[in-house]
Amino acid sequence: MQTELWNDAAGGFHPASAPDFLPAERLKEVQLRRLRAVVSRAYEHVPLFRERLDARGLTPEAIGELADIAKLPFTIKTDLRDTYPFGLFASPMGDIVRLHASSGTTGKPIVVGYTREDVDVWAEVMARTFAACGLHRGDIVQNAFGYGLFTGGLGAHYGAEALGATVIPVSGGNTERQLMVLRDFGVSALCCTPSYFVHLIERAKEAGVDLKGLPLRVGVFGAEPWSDAMRAHIEANTALKAYDIYGLSEITGPGVASECAAQNGLHVFEDHFYPEIIDPETGASLPDGAEGELVLTTLSKKAMPMIRYRTRDITRIITAPCACGRTLRRIERIGRRSDDMIIIRGVNVFPSQVEAALLQVEGALPHYRIILTRKSGLDQMAVEVEVTPEVFSDKVGALEAVRARLAQAIEQICGIRVDLRLVEPRTIERSEGKAKRVIDQRNI
Amino acid sequence: MKLQQLSLFLENRPGRLGAPLESIAAAGINLMTLSLADTAQFGILRLIVREWELARQVLEHAGWVVNLTEVVAVDVLDRPGGLAEALKVLESAGLNIEYLYAFSLRRGDKAILIFRFDDPDQAIVVLKAAGLHVVDAEELFSHIAVGEGAAEAMNANEGE
Known part of the structure; x- marks a missing residue:
């Protein structure tokens, strides 16, 4: 954990030492090293992945440079269902310290596992997420993501703690209590789904709670696609800046990508999660800038490496430098999923x-x-x-x-x-x- | 001289009218009169009550969207042609009626017309100049004793 390097006891923020600001060449070195390691790990420990590589006559040695990732087979959501519950795990249960699962609206849920190291990486990327949203030690974070099998609650919780902020684990629901905490605890940041926050705005109005008069200045919203119009609505009705964060359980949970002060695209924490864009119809790799389906590879995941996981989310990669100085590439806000169509x-x-x-x-x-x-x-x-x-x-x-x-x-x-x-x-x-x-x- | 009218949005499906009326009944509020405008898809319930602030609070608390509008009440003789005379006055003054509804008081020989104008103040001037009696809230509600349902909705015409 590097949190102490970029957050000092006085709440000062030292972004220069954060991995978000690595020079591009240095970042690529890290990515290649980690990619080769994770492919080897998956080949060695995940039968499904080994079979697929063998069938293509490939070995982990096929990865000589980053672009070689395109040779590897995709992993799709049904792979997780087909191997329910633990079939894609690359670690023995003795090394796994946490399990989460999706809500599974149709059929079996998908189950994901984390080693101690995975949990630490997750906390790190969520801390970097909060830092990108302008939070630091001294902030009071009301975490209204649901705690439980859903990754939102615990993911945000560990990240806020790793950052050194004060986290209130209020979890989802119970709007009356949310408003009480918001009003009485000096909350400066709130995390929840954007649609739930719109609901909170409405209920605050009815209950006579003046959101604009509160110290609340940052909203960290994720777990569902939302529009710029919805952001404008949220920001017009409160004094907060609303940030979009992105993640999915299959990859780690929240913490895959986050907006920064520029609110113009989400920086992918690509030292841990390697992004690609493909044509959702043909599976062909698309260049940066082209719109297509986001595919992610977990570069450092131990318990459950995901190689070229198809997210079904439609976006494009922005390579232009960001005003915030982060060198991590951005993805455009995800307004739609190919599933939602x-x-x-x-x-x-x-x-x-x-x-x-x-x-x-x-x-x-x-x-x-x-x-x-x-x-x-x-x-x-x-x-x-x-x-x-x-x-x-x-x-x-x-x-x-x-x-x-x-x-x-x-x-x-x-x-x-x-x-x-x-x-x-x-x-x-x-x-x-x-x-x-x-x-x-x-x-x- | 103007009255406060509460309006509620209702979906046009069975049972929707009862819920708001029960809410205000439970608060001990008596209806002076009501009118219901409906389309195939939704309805608008309009209410005249003495304790309109309380009624509004109760309804909003129960989750209804409530709109407050100023309307004008005029009393006319409860006999054939009573309404026509009042309308003639408004027509000749070029005043547009958004809608109106009417009811008769249990005692007395008067009917009360409730008008919704775009410009109620101008309408009041015209009505008074023509010698019509504009009924203010105090006078209107003096017709009902506390706890007595003295008025019945007689008619609900859409003037749109």
Whole structure:
């Protein structure tokens, strides 16, 4: 752990010594060394990986330079399901100190394991995440990511502690208590899902808690895609700067990438997680700058090395130098997952587009739900939007106009006509974890 | 001279009207009158109550989106042509009525018209100049004794 090098007792921050600022050549050396080690480790200890390499006539020696990574086979989510629960572990259980699991909405969950060293790396990258978001020793961090099998809670917890901040392990849910802690504990930073924070803003308003008057200055949001419009909404209603962080359990949990003060792309902690972009259709490697599916390789993971793991997240790599000085490459904010894409009457629609459309219409808060149905073979898309005090009127004509504006904005952005329904406040389920935005009743 | 009207958003499905009315009944608040405007998809419930601040608080606390609007009450004789006379005055003054609803008092021979104008102040001037009686909150609510439901909704017309 290098935290003491870049955070002193007085709360001073010394970024020059952080791995985030390694010269590019030095970083590549580290990456290559670690890549060769992790490929060897996986080949030696993970039967599935060895079989796949053998089938291609490859050995770990095939990695002579970083670009050779493209020769290696991908790992996909179903590989984790197929080898449930521990089939991809490269360490004996005696070396594994932690297990986490995904919620597993369909079928078996996926299980991930960590050695002591893995937990330390995870804490390190989360500490670097918080540092990139402008936090340091002395900050009071309210951690409203769920503690439990989900990696968000403990990942953020260990990272905040490693940074030397004060962490409040409030976990997810219980909005009343969240507001009490926020108001009474001098909280300067909050971590949770962005949709849950939008819910907190709403409830704070109702409870008469003035978020702008609190010391809260940083929001660290992740675990689900969110739009720039949602960030603008959050920042307009609070005094905080809202940062996007990225991660996934298969790789480590939160801590794979983080925004910095520039709020313009997320720096990948690529000394530990090597990013590539591929064409999601063909699997071909794409150059930096091209949009495609993000593929990650864990360079230092011991318990469960992931080689070329396909994240299903769509983004591009930004190579331009960042104003913050970090040399780590950035990925563009992830607005969509290839999994999230809805294909309706041949049109590709992403929930984030619907969100952007709703927010574009003045005063509409992002509490919405997309419902897909099929009527006599034809797909229908309905969008339910909660009525807010801002748009509500005693006049029927005025409300009909709001409805028409919302429907029109969605049609313009998504290119598809939707049935827009205004619904009563608080009738759409609030997320305390990841928001469930799409209800597909098509039974395809 | 103006009255405060509370409006609520309701989805147009069975059982939605009962919940807000139960909330304000539980707070011991009596309805003077109400009107319901509906479309195929949603409805707007409009309420006139004496304790509108309390009612608003109760409803908002229960999670409803509540809108506060100023409306104007006029009383007319409860006989054929009573409403038509009042409307003639407004029409000739070029005043646009967003919507109106009416109810009769249990005692007396008057009907009360509730008007929603874009500019209620100007409307009051016109109504008064024409010799119509604009009923203020104090007078309106003096018609009901505490705890007695004295008014019944008679009609709910959409003037849009």
